[in-house]
Amino acid sequence: MAKADYIISLIKSHYSNEPERFTTIALQIAAHEAKLGHVLVANEIKSIIDKAKETKYKTKTFAPELQGLILENVPAVNLSDIIASDDIKSKIVRIVSEFVQRDKLRKHDLENRRKILLSGPPGTGKTLTASIIANELKLPLFTILMDKMVTKYMGETSAKLRQVFDLIEQKQGVYLFDEFDAIGGERSRDNDVGEMRRVLNSFLQFIERDNSDSLIIAITNNKALLDQALFRRFDDVILYHLPDENEKLALLKNRLAQFSKKLKFNDLLPKINGLSHAEISLACIDAIKETILNEKQIMSNQLVLKAIKDRNAAYHK
Numbered sequence: 001m002a003k004a005d006y007i008i009s010l011i012k013s014h015y016s017n018e019p020e021r022f023t024t025i026a027l028q029i030a031a032h033e034a035k036l037g038h039v040l041v042a043n044e045i046k047s048i049i050d051k052a053k054e055t056k057y058k059t060k061t062f063a064p065e066l067q068g069l070i071l072e073n074v075p076a077v078n079l080s081d082i083i084a085s086d087d088i089k090s091k092i093v094r095i096v097s098e099f100v101q102r103d104k105l106r107k108h109d110l111e112n113r114r115k116i117l118l119s120g121p122p123g124t125g126k127t128l129t130a131s132i133i134a135n136e137l138k139l140p141l142f143t144i145l146m147d148k149m150v151t152k153y154m155g156e157t158s159a160k161l162r163q164v165f166d167l168i169e170q171k172q173g174v175y176l177f178d179e180f181d182a183i184g185g186e187r188s189r190d191n192d193v194g195e196m197r198r199v200l201n202s203f204l205q206f207i208e209r210d211n212s213d214s215l216i217i218a219i220t221n222n223k224a225l226l227d228q229a230l231f232r233r234f235d236d237v238i239l240y241h242l243p244d245e246n247e248k249l250a251l252l253k254n255r256l257a258q259f260s261k262k263l264k265f266n267d268l269l270p271k272i273n274g275l276s277h278a279e280i281s282l283a284c285i286d287a288i289k290e291t292i293l294n295e296k297q298i299m300s301n302q303l304v305l306k307a308i309k310d311r312n313a314a315y316h317k
């Protein structure tokens, strides 16, 4: 095959999602280069393929014992999807930039920020932030289902946690401990307080010891936990809050502007006090749905207000 044909086949196999075929063609290219006497090129291609195989193998060996306790996904959101203060956005950018340039930092004996604590009210973009970071770094996002771990492996949770931290060490990714303090839900408040405390302590110890190339993100809604003992174990803490006037406006424009140029966003702002980013987004979607499904309905301030009122009534009784 001529070089151009190889390239075309490679591109085709990539877009038709045929990794096996991709590897076969890459090996053919290596053989072709070797025949032409380009031994260095041939060897480099082969070593890239070998490395990729190694990583794949690791994933397979680790999956079974943690089955059902970790969700893997590849998020498709980026920095422009979050509406937040400049402070929050610049912290996200800094985490990404330090990670990308961590080798540079290491040459000076410095570590990139990689243990991150996010805290704030529901629906303000904490989980979204974890997805954005994973996507910006082109890493898989692994969400650890802490409360499943506690209910299913009562008493052995610390042992399971150790396996999770082994995985963090072996497979590079963004590991998300979402609401790690809500372990066991209601139950943990009475009977299982002891167990919860133990789990939390071992979690914090594992975090402290971790020395991997992965990124660890822990999320909590529990302000009481935000004491110094917790803070000092993390490299960075990002605090989230309900949207201010600028953020509310940005959210409304972002969700509704394409739908109607006639809306007077500024009139809506005072009516959406106390709602989170997520609630405002949902109210906008409600209003859009209503205009789509009801032919007589046109998108208006009144309609958006009704949707906001409904959301308000549902969440803030």
Ligand SMILES: Nc1ncnc2c1ncn2[C@@H]1O[C@H](COP(=O)(O)OP(=O)(O)OP(=O)(O)O)[C@@H](O)[C@H]1O
Residues within 6 Å of the ligand: 081, 082, 083, 084, 120, 121, 122, 123, 124, 125, 126, 127, 128, 129, 221, 277, 278, 279, 281
């Ligand atoms: N700051 C934000 N900017 C834009 N959209 C947001 C923001 N916060 C929330 N949303 C919207 O709401 C959805 C839910 O938000 P997210 O899951 O990030 O909230 P959270 O802070 O993790 O809340 P919880 O504490 O309830 O888990 C997001 O997928 C997004 O559509």
Ligand SMILES: [Mg+2]
Residues within 6 Å of the ligand: 126, 127, 128, 178
């Ligand atoms: Mg969340």
